[in-house]
Amino acid sequence: MAFKQSLEQIDPNTAEAIDLERERQESTLGMIASENHVSKAVLEAQGSVLTNKYAEGYPGGRYYGGCQHVDTVEELAIERAKELFGVDHVNVQPHSGTQANMGVYFSVLEPGDKILSLSLSHGGHLSHGHNVNFSGQLYDVEQYEVDPETGYIDYDELESHAREFDPDIVVSGSSAYPREFEYDRIGDIADAVDAYHLADIAHVTGLIAAGVHESPVEHAEFVTGSTHKTIRAGRGGIIMCDEEFADDVDSAVFPGAQGGPLMHSVAGKAAGFAEAETDEFQSYAVQTIANANTLADEFDDRGLSLVSGGTDKHLMLVDLRDSHPDITGEEAEELLSDVGIIVNKNTVPGETRSPMVTSGIRVGTPALTTRGFGEKEMKTVADLIVDVLDNPEDEDVHDRAASTVEHLCQEFPIYG
Structure with missing residues (x-):
């Protein structure tokens, strides 16, 4: 019987x-x-029978019967998030960070x-307003930039820009900015x-929950x-807000x-x-932040240029234009992938190449830290990356x- 196979x-x-x-990840x-x-x-949890259950609506107010147990699950996720982040209201239904942003915009x-x-x-x-995304197509968007010399956001310039543009919403948050945002500013x-x-904290959600990164909760609606x-709570999104916006946010997510x-x-979740x-x-x-700092320091010692000179969190952005002008981000990604190190090509401030080629790579430490890597291993990995790019x-x-990567993977299995 196919159903039971x-x-x-x-x-x-x-x-x-x-x-x-699974083998590739290991x-x-x-x-x-x-x-x-x-x-x-x-x-x-994610591979459970909960995939069978429709639960349109929210706990205690569903449009289907039989939701008593999924209500419990959603309430657990909500209450734990409230405790972790110190917020009034949480919606855990968005399927991704982009849809979480959509819920806020629509509200x-x-x-x-x-x-x-x-x-x-x-x-x-x-999802912060790029013209290929719904956010850039539905709304009037202007964007601020980092200082090309320092790699940091110029908050005085941002303030001037805001006063001139008069936006309805200001978005903080990033996918490849290695420094903490000044949420209060x-x-x-x-x-x-x-x-x-x-405040879109997609990349630093866990760091904020653990109290090792500044929280925007007191400074953002x-x-x-x-x-x-x-x-590490599975792929998805989350919205947190002041109580006064709770109904509008929930309605924007479902049915909006x-x-x-x-x-x-x-x-x-x-x-x-x-x-x-x-x-x-x-x-x-x-350890995630300590590993990132170690990686950044080793890169700097070996001559790689980092946007903003380092990192405050779990990622760094390597600008290859100075150290390896003949290697594009795309080529660097492929070279490293060939030896078993998986990074992604990434644009850098002042980028002149296309987003599919780029002049940089983005490097992060969350997954290796989960495997148990410490500063010693991160130094080894940093040297491997530079050795490959140099040669x-x-x-x-x-x-x-490749042999060293294989040894490290065997020493630090994920699920083995």
Whole structure:
């Protein structure tokens, strides 16, 4: 009977692809800053029978029967998030960080309203108003940039820009800005022009939950985030806001932007948030930043140029134009992938190449820290990266790097 057959029995091709992906993750060093490895508990929650249940609406107010147990799961996720972040209201139904941002925009903006946000090429995100994204198509968007000399946001310039543009909402947050945002300053700027402040903490959700990164909660009406980068609660999004905006946000998510929530993903969030409450997670967050600082220091010692000169969090942006002008970000990504180190090409401030080629790479530490890497291992990885980039055609160097990667993966298995 097909219904009771295993995945391997009913669909061996998909089963094989999943097995190969698990093998790929186990046998390579994942250094994409937006990726991590969830625990067995989160995998179990996300692969549960909750995938069968429709639950349109919110706990205690569903449009379907039989929701008493999924209500419990969603309430657990909400209450744990409130405790972790110290917020009034939480919506855990967004399917991603982008849809979390959509929920905020839909709750307080009308088409044509103004958004001021960080430029994508300077570290921002598509959902902050890029013209290929819904946010750039529905709203009037202008974007601020980092200082080309320092790599830091110039908050005086941002304030002047805000006063001139008069936005309805100011967005802080990024996908490739290696420094902490001055949330208090941005909140004051937004207040001065009678705008809302949306803080998108997609990359630093876990670091903020652990208290090792500045929180925007006291300085922003809305805080959005992803639940799969530094907090390890499975792929998804979250919206946090002041109580006065709760009804509008909830309505914007459902029925405004989504139908039935993915209750198995909500269960993953509940389990991941429970993990984030532990002392072990606190230590993980501290180590994630320590590993990033070690990596940045070693890169600097070996001659790589880092945007802003370093990092305050879990990621750094390597600008190859000075140290390796003949290697594009795309080529660097491929060279490193060939030896088992997975990073992503990334635009850098002042970028002249296309987003599919780029002049930089983004490097992150969340996944390696989950595997158990410490500063010693990060120094080794940093040297491997620079060795490969310094010797793009030397097969002996690449073979030695691949062998070291294999050894590290065996020493620090993910699920083994």
